[in-house]
Amino acid sequence: MTETLGSVPPRRRTGDEPLHWEGAAKGRLLGFWGWAYSGLAGNTLRGALAEYIVALALEAADGTRVDWDSVDIRLPGGPLVEVKSAAYLQEWSQSEPSGISFSIAPAGGWDATTGEVDAARLRRADVYVFCLLHHRDKRTLDPLDLAQWTFYVLPTHVLDRYRPDQRTVTLSSLLSLAPVRTGFPGLRGAVLEAARPDGVGRTPETQGAEAVGAGG
Structure with a gap:
């Protein structure tokens, strides 16, 4: 890889940056954000918003999101976190609420910095956070x-x-695995507890059906 074709790390922007032509501002980045990224109930943006919400809870939202990284959130010196989202309501007209399911497919990995691919199909995070817009x-x-x-x-x-x-x-199948259910205030503690290397986490055997009774 030549130096000119190396990675382009995203830098955090403020929204004040101009779209410019020959030195004259023709618009602002904030305007683009509002134009392109206001549909937060759509599947694509809702997923990115869910990642940001989890990053906020984990005090890891100061940087930037890295597209196509092998995990969604990397805590410095801490766990790797994968974030999935689903919702009953969609942007389009519906005859009934959507059924809830989340992607959990093992996948190959890609390093955004080096461009190298690891073909092994596995789950690379330490913890999964399933975010339901209920x-x-x-x-x-x-x-x-x-x-x-x-x-x-x-x-x-x-x-x-x-x-x-x-x-x-599906949500019902997920609940049978005894996840910790929490609102935003308890999210950080739940993630850190689930990532403890000396703990087995909540499992169907250790928690029983009563641990998963309430759905979203």
Whole structure:
């Protein structure tokens, strides 16, 4: 790889940066953000927003999101976190709420810095956070209201043991694995507890059906 074709690390921007032509500002980056990224209930942006919400809870939102990294959040000296999202309500007109499922497929890895690919298909995070936008009224739907989200936290080793080759998991199937259910205030503690190397995490055997009774 030549030096001119190396990685382009994203730098955090403020929104004040101009779109310019020959030194004259023609618009602002904030305007682009508002134009392109206001549809927060859509599947693509909702997923990115869920990652940001989890990063906020983990006090890891100061940097920038790295597209196509092998995990969603890397805590310095801490666990690797994968974030998945789902919602009952979509941007389009619906005859009924959507069924809830999350992607859990093992996958190959890619290093955004070196461009190198690891073809081994596995789950590379230490912890999965399943983010459910549980609100069911489109008139008051607000993905920025953290009270409209429920979070389910599960150590990756539980998925690897009970769903080793499964590509998706429904909410009911996820609940059978005894995840920790929490709102935003308890999310950081739940993730750090799930990542403890000396703990087995909550599992169907250790927690029983009563640990997973309430759905989102």
